[in-house]
Amino acid sequence: MSSKMGRLGAEDPSTGPRRSSRPRILWIAAAVVAILAVVALWAAPRLQPATGTLVVVAAGRSASSLTASTLMLQRGDGSWVTAGSISGNVPPAPDQRQLIALPFPAASYDHIRFRGDVERVSVTVTAGQVEPLLLGIDAGNLIPGAVYAGNDEVNLGLGELAGKFVPMPSFDLVDHSSRAFNSSTTAGKDVVIAAFHTTCHETCPLYTALFFQLAKRVPATVTLAEVTTDPDVDTPAVLLDYRNRLGATWELATGTREQVASFWKTFGVDLATGDTHTSTLALLDRHGYIRLVYRGAPSIGNDIPPSLVTSLSAAGLRQLASGGDGWGAPDVLQSLLTIAGPEQSPQPAGGHAPGFKLASTGGGTVSLAALAGEPLVINFWRGDCPPCRAEMPLLQQRVGPQSKVQLVLINWGESAEAARSFLSRVGINQGSLLDSDLAVGRAYGVAALPTTVFVRSDGTIERRQVGELDERVLAAELSNLVSQ
Structure with a gap:
């Protein structure tokens, strides 16, 4: 029995069928092909030049049209790349x-060519x-x-073409220490400029008081400068003495009669x-436009140094x-x-809401501690902010005892009378707190209006919403607040 089983269970290598090695070879070959295909698919995009998307738009001072013409961009090495016909x-x-919108080689370009015209412009296409x-097209x-080129410059360009932004002509003055104060030294900064002279006793001291207020609050990216209208009297030495006597920290500028004029x-x-000059304050942006x-x-309130009061x-x-004048x-x-964007990054959600104690349009004061x-x-708002007006009825309708969440309105920088008048016009039947010096808004990271901050019952910030609220977002946030 055992020998028979042995014969049945064993195969004589000399007489049994041979196994072919071909299937194994084919399997290995197929695996190699598959691996090479995967490698090729992985490597192909990496072997191609990196591209971004170039979007070319056009606008003019008036309506016009373009016949088909080729647009080209020049690299830093002098070579030209064709964008296409527009x-x-x-x-x-x-x-x-x-x-036109098309994939374009990622690189830095410094000129464009269009219809034979070559214009210098810095274009950076990023992968x-x-x-x-x-x-900008005319006729x-x-x-x-x-x-x-770039979002910021395109927005400025649209404003300039529309006549909204006027470039500040080049100027060449000196400051109180006889240092250059000109287009180059102010480039890249937002500038607040006021007309004044040291012998004016009517509005000039009010402008100087305004600058004391601004100097406490503006970021380092903003330059404050009072520029004289009486250069014959206001020499650098006179301006320096005036600056030292007052304790001013900003620029005082002068020049020759021709330069100042x-x-x-x-x-x-x-x-x-x-006291006869035209009282004027101007804001120049960091790109050199008059905004x-x-x-x-100006309205100064009671925040004015005594030395300026006595000079009035x-x-x-x-x-x-x-x-x-309001x-x-x-x-x-x-x-x-x-113009400049936020002065500081908003406080991240999860931090504690900054404390405050503010006057109310209804009289008295209200503090965060009391709430x-x-x-x-x-909700931070102003009456001259269209989205603030648009969302007010929704806030009043949805936030309050019915939602178990309290609505706190904070007017940003307007007078009590202006705030009350606005609330009455739009039918809002609750008062507002008054952030007259914008300090509370800055503490909450307000950079644009409206800004709404959702605060949990433990005093921590759940979320910020910049811009107009819609009903869906508000409902979701209210639900989050009451469920915690």
Whole structure:
């Protein structure tokens, strides 16, 4: 039995069938091919030149059209890369029309060529990112100097083409220490400039008081400068003495009569002595554009050094008592925020809500400590902010006893009268706190309006919303607050 089983269970290698090695070879070959295919798929994109997306848009000072023409960009090494043929109708700025969007080699480019015209512009195409390029077109041709690259520059270009932004002409003055104060020394900074002279006793001391207020609050990226309208009297030595006596920390500038007259001509301000000059404050952005101009006397309140009060004439004292022409430091600071962006990064969610104690439009004061233990929706707003107006009825309807969350309105920089008037006009039946000097808003990282901060009952910040709220977002945030 055992021998039979042995014969059945064993195979004589000399007589049994041979196994072919071909299937194993084919399997190995297939595996190698598969591996090579995977490697090829992985390597192919990496062997190709990196590309970003170049989006070319056009706008003009008036409507026009483009016939088909080739656009080229020049690399730093001098070689030209063709973007393609562009054509079509061109709308007046600030509207724009996209002419072409295409993958483009990632590199830095320093010139464009279009219809035989060559314009210098810094274009940086980054792999995997979009780089916009704006062409300013007039009567079908490229406007000299009107080529803008990058989101920031394109937005500025649209404003300039629309006539909203006017470039500040080059100027060449000196400061109180006879150092250069000119277009080059102010480049890359936002600048607040006021007209003044040291022998003025009506509005000039009010402007200087305004600068004391601004100097406490503006970031280092902002330059403050009072520029004289009386260069014959206000030499650098006179300005330095004036600055030292007051304890001012900002620039005081002067120059020759021709230099100062040229500087102020842009703003319609003539050289003047005594109390007769045109009271003017202007904001220049870091790109050299005039963004805002204020006229008249600023509202100073009671925050004015005694030495400036005693220097005021009877007319100046009346301006001080009356609140000037209704604008002041909060308005200038808000404008700077719009131009320059946030002064600081917002406090991250999860941190404790900064404390405050603010006056209310209904009288008295309210502190955050008095609201402890309740979930809060803190809304920063102004009456001249359209999205603030749009979301107010929703806030009043959804936030309150019915939601078990308290609504705290904080007006950013307006007077109590202005805030009350606005709330009455839009039918809001609760008062607002008044962040007159913007300090609370800055503590909460407010950089744009409206800003809404959702605060848990333990006093920590759940979330911030910048911009207008919609009903869906508000409902979700209220649900989060009451469930914790």
